[in-house]
Amino acid sequence: MAATVSVEPAGPCCWDEPLRIAVRGLAPEQPVTLRASLRDEKGALFRAHARYCADAGGELDLARAPALGGSFAGLEPMGLLWALQPDRPFWRLTKRDVRTPLAVELEVLDGHGPEPGQLLARALLERRFLPPGVRRQPVRAGRVRASLFLPPGSGPFPGVIDIYGVGGGLVEYRASLLAGHGFATMALAFYDFEDLPKEYGDIHLDYFEEALCYMIEHPQVLLMPFI
Missing domain, CATH: 2.60.40.2240 (Acyl-CoA thioester hydrolase/BAAT N-terminal domain)
Known part of the structure; x- marks a missing residue:
């Protein structure tokens, strides 16, 4: 055999x-x-x-x-x-x-x-790397440059912002996989991508606050209370 x-x-x-x-x-x-x-x-x-x-x-x-x-x-x-x-x-x-x-x-x-x-x-x-039913939405809102991955269904879903950029650019694979487990996940670029700063040292912290506000205001992102 x-x-x-x-x-x-x-x-x-x-x-x-x-x-x-x-x-x-x-x-x-x-x-x-x-x-x-x-x-x-x-x-x-x-x-x-x-x-x-x-x-x-x-x-x-x-x-x-x-x-x-x-x-x-x-x-x-x-x-x-x-x-x-x-x-x-x-x-x-x-x-x-x-x-x-x-x-x-x-x-x-x-x-x-x-x-x-x-x-x-x-x-x-x-x-x-893109689970069945997961939706990928490019985000270009204000200064925010990202991709939002939404699980199947109407939601709302618990929200996560994935900040990962070794070498810069937009890194999506962790966010796309996490969305397959029921999380609305934003893969956030923060340097060396499109019109964002080219160097790591030129990042302004209020950029991340702007990304957080985008997620808070998104209708398919569930706000989780702090205990």
Whole structure:
């Protein structure tokens, strides 16, 4: 019987959604190496790998089987994703366009050798950053430059402002994913974006107050009382 990779949930899913990865059709206690890889929006390659042994029935379930070494060790069901490292030194995995997914390739290779063994099975995962039903609204109000992500439904929803700008620009992926969990989330740019200040040191704090006022006045944002 040929080896196969099983991923649950099957089909496209969100980047922050846990996966259950299993391999079936292996020989009893067969040593294998699992390898994950993806290319970011600029084509940079990220990879991770781990060594495993199948159980007596020829099955490997990453929720039950500890990794024996590689990019990580121990029981880490999602290790092949969180351990992804760039081939290019000091490169960060970021997602600028949340409307498009990233494709993660999973490969099952025979053995634990330093050189890749025979390819036994592979699967391609589509990991999305815009959850189903989440609405993305560009915000250009006064000086505020942002994107507002609203969960499915009419709301109102608890509001969150995500201020994250390593390197400047508008970073949306954390806000878009958080909206999938029921929060109206604003991804707020604060420098080096459109007509905002180019340098970090030129930021005025009342800019953030203006963003807060926008959220308070938005009809689909729920005001939470302080206790």
